[in-house]
Amino acid sequence: MLKPFAHRLIAVLVIAPVLSVLALSAFAGDYPDYTPDSNHTRDQVPDVYKWDLTPLFASVADWEKALEKLSGEVERIESYKGKLSNPKAMAECLDLYFDLHNRATHVQQYAALALETNSTDQEKQARHQRALALIDDVMNAAGFMRGEILALDDDAMEKAYAAPNGPAEYRRYLDDLRRRRSRVLHPEAERVLQLAGDNLWAEIDLNEIQSSVELAFGALLSDITWPMVHDEEGNEVRLALSNYPVFRRSPNREVRAEAVSAFFGTLREFQHVFAQTLAGQFELDVFYARARGYDTAIEAYMDKDNLDTAVHDNLLGTVNDNLKPLHRYVELRKKVMGLDDLHIYDLYVPMVEAAEIEMPYEEAERTLPEALTPLGVEYVTVLKEGLELENGWIDLYPSSDKEAGAFCATVYGRHPYVKMNYQNSADDLSTLAHEFGHALHSYMSMENQPYQDFRYVPFLAEIASTCNEALLQDYLVANAKSKEEKIGLLVSELETIRTTIYRQTLFTEFERVVHGYVEDGTPITARLLDDTYRGLVERYYGPGFTVDEDDGMEWAYIPHFYYKYYVYTYATGLSCGLAIAEKVKAEGEPAVEDYFTMLEGGCSKPPLELLEGAGVDLTKPQAIESALKRFDRTITELAELLEVDV
Numbered sequence: 001m002l003k004p005f006a007h008r009l010i011a012v013l014v015i016a017p018v019l020s021v022l023a024l025s026a027f028a029g030d031y032p033d034y035t036p037d038s039n040h041t042r043d044q045v046p047d048v049y050k051w052d053l054t055p056l057f058a059s060v061a062d063w064e065k066a067l068e069k070l071s072g073e074v075e076r077i078e079s080y081k082g083k084l085s086n087p088k089a090m091a092e093c094l095d096l097y098f099d100l101h102n103r104a105t106h107v108q109q110y111a112a113l114a115l116e117t118n119s120t121d122q123e124k125q126a127r128h129q130r131a132l133a134l135i136d137d138v139m140n141a142a143g144f145m146r147g148e149i150l151a152l153d154d155d156a157m158e159k160a161y162a163a164p165n166g167p168a169e170y171r172r173y174l175d176d177l178r179r180r181r182s183r184v185l186h187p188e189a190e191r192v193l194q195l196a197g198d199n200l201w202a203e204i205d206l207n208e209i210q211s212s213v214e215l216a217f218g219a220l221l222s223d224i225t226w227p228m229v230h231d232e233e234g235n236e237v238r239l240a241l242s243n244y245p246v247f248r249r250s251p252n253r254e255v256r257a258e259a260v261s262a263f264f265g266t267l268r269e270f271q272h273v274f275a276q277t278l279a280g281q282f283e284l285d286v287f288y289a290r291a292r293g294y295d296t297a298i299e300a301y302m303d304k305d306n307l308d309t310a311v312h313d314n315l316l317g318t319v320n321d322n323l324k325p326l327h328r329y330v331e332l333r334k335k336v337m338g339l340d341d342l343h344i345y346d347l348y349v350p351m352v353e354a355a356e357i358e359m360p361y362e363e364a365e366r367t368l369p370e371a372l373t374p375l376g377v378e379y380v381t382v383l384k385e386g387l388e389l390e391n392g393w394i395d396l397y398p399s400s401d402k403e404a405g406a407f408c409a410t411v412y413g414r415h416p417y418v419k420m421n422y423q424n425s426a427d428d429l430s431t432l433a434h435e436f437g438h439a440l441h442s443y444m445s446m447e448n449q450p451y452q453d454f455r456y457v458p459f460l461a462e463i464a465s466t467c468n469e470a471l472l473q474d475y476l477v478a479n480a481k482s483k484e485e486k487i488g489l490l491v492s493e494l495e496t497i498r499t500t501i502y503r504q505t506l507f508t509e510f511e512r513v514v515h516g517y518v519e520d521g522t523p524i525t526a527r528l529l530d531d532t533y534r535g536l537v538e539r540y541y542g543p544g545f546t547v548d549e550d551d552g553m554e555w556a557y558i559p560h561f562y563y564k565y566y567v568y569t570y571a572t573g574l575s576c577g578l579a580i581a582e583k584v585k586a587e588g589e590p591a592v593e594d595y596f597t598m599l600e601g602g603c604s605k606p607p608l609e610l611l612e613g614a615g616v617d618l619t620k621p622q623a624i625e626s627a628l629k630r631f632d633r634t635i636t637e638l639a640e641l642l643e644v645d646v
């Protein structure tokens with residue numbers, strides 16, 4: 001995962017000479033004995049396993065000083081109000097804005113990372129709140145800039161770029177800001193749209209802006225009393241959102257069938273409310289789009305990120321043209337599990353019991369650079385520096401007050417920070433590969449771009465992470481010590497592709513089709529949503545799959561449908577990551593160079609152009625096809641190992 005806040009707020013500053021600092025420590029792998037335990041307090045974890053926040057601020061006192069100084073400077077930006085038609089004033093205003101933004105981000109990240117590992121510490125919570133308020137102040141004080149910059153005509157902008165001391169170095173940023181200039185309405189209309197919660201100009205990730213219907217959806221989910229079901233020992237237990245995934249993957253078929261049926265059946269009881277919250281969200285999406293003159297919501301939300309709707313069309317078209325491998329997968333599951341019919345509740349239990357692979361950190365630290373060797377010496381050198389715990393990039397182990405999950409956070413001019421909850425499993429190694437994909441993407445973009453152009457867009461965010469995972473997977477399969485180990489790896493690869501490409505594309509298609517109903521004026525009812533979803537499940541999983549009475553209700557609890565055309569990026573991200581990994585392995589250095597051009601590019605060019613530089617055109621089928629061919633090949637390989645015929 002990518003910490004969204006870390007990426008939507010960026011920061012300037014001179015790039016620290018990271019490598020030379022890092023070169024000082026050379027004790028790789030020589031770490032104190034420690035067994036990770038999520039019940040331990042943070043004090044029980046040796047310091048070497050914790051990240052080092054001193055490159056951000058040497059102490060809390062220094063942080064306080066920086067915050068105070070910055071608070072006093074924020075209003076300076078308002079002195080440029082009404083003056084941006086002057087090129088020199090515009091350039092100076094942008095210098096100041098990005099400087100404030102960068103420093104505020106340093107302040108905020110320090111507070112956020114400190115809170116992450118001590119989440120109930122009230123002083124840290126308070127510091128984080130103050131840092132967020134500071135960022136808000138910067139954004140509010142700079143609010144006039146957009147209006148003034150958009151008000152200038154193209155001629156005036158060209159003159160400004162050409163002027164000595166003008167804003168030429170901000171051209172990419174300014175052109176992108178002005179790209180949708182024709183969508184801006186009369187000031188009164190803009191004011192009304194603002195009041196109505198318009199999000200098409202939001203600077204933060206849209207999935208973080210919740211509409212009131214989304215909040216109602218969340219409230220409904222948490223208000224539901226889920227029924228009692230039986231666990232594996234036959235005890236009656238209350239079903240909950242938190243234990244549902246556990247029941248769903250139970251090796252005991254009766255347990256998982258009962259849980260899934262109880263879950264969907266309960267959603268059914270609230271189907272009309274769920275239908276109305278979802279309809280409310282989609283109506284809002286269409287309203288914001290139409291208010292700005294787009295015909296459809298998809299056009300508006302893709303345009304927001306400077307993407308073509310062809311990317312969306314291509315994903316849906318290509319996945320639909322390549323459903324055969326998913327149908328084969330259903331057959332494989334049936335044969336391996338010895339089932340005559342396969343239901344939704346049979347999809348999440350591991351096909352075969354996988355052998356647990358122990359992966360202590362020292363071994364991960366050795367394995368990952370070897371696995372990523374195809375990316376070249378330069379990449380691996382930075383990777384090794386980051387993996388070396390003394391260098392303070394990583395917060396490795398869980399503790400009682402540390403937030404769950406993993407992410408990578410970046411502050412411009414400093415090294416990336418990687419949060420893990422490492423517990424010595426093979427999955428943890430994959431997570432490490434994933435997060436270091438983000439870390440090196442950020443590192444390379446920071447090294448090569450000025451502050452205003454370094455932040456890569458969410459659409460490109462999951463490519464480096466999944467490319468690393470794919471290279472690691474290939475390495476582990478090639479070096480598997482036993483047949484069982486290889487089987488386990490192939491099974492988990494199939495699961496990743498099924499759930500990330502096929503399943504998320506199914507969601508994407510549902511989202512697109514239902515927005516289409518709203519755009520056509522078709523009334524949204526629970527029945528229509530149920531039929532639509534069920535139809536997609538039948539088509540995607542194919543004739544060999546059994547769809548039960550309430551399976552069509554699954555749409556009701558999927559939060560991604562409230563994220564305004566976001567879910568497709570999971571599928572495109574993994575497809576690109578896999579495609580690039582294959583290219584790198586097949587073509588070697590030229591493919592690596594192309595790939596690095598994208599990683600180093602930050603947001604200096606439109607996202608599709610950066611991606612094309614890496615050799616992937618997402619308006620055409622190849623990358624997605626190549627990912628789904630890999631899925632198909634893996635099915636064949638696994639079937640051979642398991643000696644079944646599909």
Ligand SMILES: [Zn+2]
Nearest residue numbers: 001002462465
């Ligand atoms: Zn990620």
